[in-house]
Amino acid sequence: MKKSLLVLGGAALLGFTAITPPASAQTLPSNDGRSSSPSLDNPGITATITDPIYRTPYPRNTPPGRLVAVEKADWKLIYPFVAEYPSFVWWQDTYKIAFTTEDSLGKPVIGTALLTQPYRAKGAKYLAAGNKIWVNAQYINGLSLRCTPSQTYKLWMGDGATSPQVIEGLLAAEGASNLAPKARSLSVLTPDLLGVNMAYGVNIASGRLILDAMRALQHAPSMGYDDPDFVVQGFSGGAMASAAAATLMPTYAPSLLKRTKAIFMGGTPMDMISISAKYRKNKNEAFVQKGNEQIGMGLAVAIGLSRQYPALHDYLYRHLTPHGREVVHDFNSMCLSEMVDYVKANQLAMNEIVDRNLLDDAVLDSYLRKESVKYISGMPTVFPGQHLYLYHGNGDVDVPVKDVWDQYYKWLHHGVNVSMTMVPSRDHISAQPVSIGPLISEAVLELYRPRTDTSRPLVNTVINNAVI
Structure with missing residues (x-):
């Protein structure tokens, strides 16, 4: 076409x-210009488009x-x-x-x-x-x-x-x-x-x-x-x-x-704090439960927020397990339904992806609050x-x-x-x-x-x- x-x-x-940019144009970097692990960043973001x-x-x-x-x-x-x-x-x-x-x-x-x-x-x-x-x-x-x-x-x-x-x-x-x-x-x-x-x-x-x-x-x-x-x-x-x-x-x-x-x-x-709070009532179970569909949603929001806020990006990367970095890299090319299917098919638990429970995390909460309509x-x-x-x-x-x-x-x-x-x-x-x-x-x-x-x-x- x-x-x-x-x-x-x-x-x-x-x-x-x-595209040949006009002389008056500037090309803005992805992810606020930070240089950090490609495991968390969307690789190239537009590389496949x-x-x-x-x-x-x-x-x-x-x-x-x-x-x-x-x-x-x-x-x-x-x-x-x-x-x-x-x-x-x-x-x-x-x-x-x-x-x-x-x-x-x-x-x-x-x-x-x-x-x-x-x-x-x-x-x-x-x-x-x-x-x-x-x-x-x-x-x-x-x-x-x-x-x-x-x-x-x-x-x-x-x-x-x-x-x-x-x-x-x-x-x-x-x-x-x-x-x-x-x-x-x-x-x-x-x-x-x-x-x-x-x-x-x-x-x-x-x-x-x-x-x-x-x-x-x-x-x-x-x-x-x-x-x-x-x-x-x-x-x-x-x-x-x-x-x-x-x-x-x-x-x-x-x-x-x-x-x-x-x-x-x-x-x-x-x-978004209120929505995440409902899953904290059984946070220990959700953290270790394999194939829990909330893992896909929770991790997607955390990654999405990290693309706007460099400090959160670095914080999440520090708490990813080696296997979690592979999961996040795969998530970068997925839509949410695919993430949920991925979690279920691989019977993943949140504690296999990160070393702390993101369902009860004060740092992540501060960014959820910042971006909530309320x-x-x-x-x-x-x-x-x-x-x-x-x-x-x-x-x-x-x-x-x-x-x-x-x-x-x-x-x-x-x-x-x-x-x-x-x-x-x-x-x-x-x-x-x-x-x-x-x-x-x-x-x-x-x-x-x-x-x-x-x-x-x-x-x-x-x-x-x-x-x-």
Whole structure:
């Protein structure tokens, strides 16, 4: 497949094998420039990915939230099932984009995202439907770039459905079929939340990356946008990053305040300390139990955090066993489901990987707290035209619902326009956006209301006898 990468501000259309940085560009090192054991670092990070978008150089003196490179993706590659879902024919343009952003420490880095657009008439300056963007904050469980949406081309919003299919289906199911044409006019922006460094669990950086992906399209006439409106939707890890984005927006990206109409957050892990604490009740058993699936999740988060924080990186490396270094090296190229299978297949116990129990570790806890939404400094906007939606499954035993209610009341106390509802679910993963169809419909309506109507509160909606 032939690829091309347009580096904005330059004159060349570059091939996919290499990038010649412009004179004003700097190449930023991986892992904060530290030199440490390759057993813990992701070896090369992009070494097995030939796509140049991930190696886009960061232009000097460029603030975060600027579009710097665009790569047109192959339509046939992305939607091989178009015959099965004929409505996809209106999703004709798909791009990978690169933009400037910051990590949790405020260091400049490149972020990437997948952007799908509706049809734009030949010669038209802007998209046929106008400036409406649905931000799909897809949760990404893994340590390898191949787990990201821009590599997998998956725009999942739950149970095997893609973003446009879910949006249109929800609207029709709720008796709002007249909104289906509006749903078809939405662009869908899917950020690679973990960054090119795949810093799993680093929510401040992920929140900034979401905001900068949005800002990169705020003034991008070459892509067909001019000051667009946004709706953000995230579930689980994507909701955690979306909650971080909502918290950081007023100070980090205030230009988005009046343009972000709604932020949906489902099954949100507000406090990673709280989640890890539940496994400490049987910490000794979990530490020595072979094949325990929590080993994969716990170790993945520890590695992900270490990619952002050099001191944690060095601390973890000191406590890895020789066999543990081999395991971590293998984990670097895996997605989470593969890690869990790896642990089960090899009947690994945590004490075979590290020489101390990471389920009860004060050093790791300090980084979990630093990156948890509950403790991130800031408060979402009280701008009346923006609404935050929290929802949580009543069968979710993995993410403590108390943490979500606590965050809801904290935001409510500070005047944030926020709502919370419980939805039926078998477990954590089944409380997907399909549970909040009326709210999705209302958010799409909000996108298409005149901008002069920013002070009007959203209509109360009843779901499962709960007034939102």
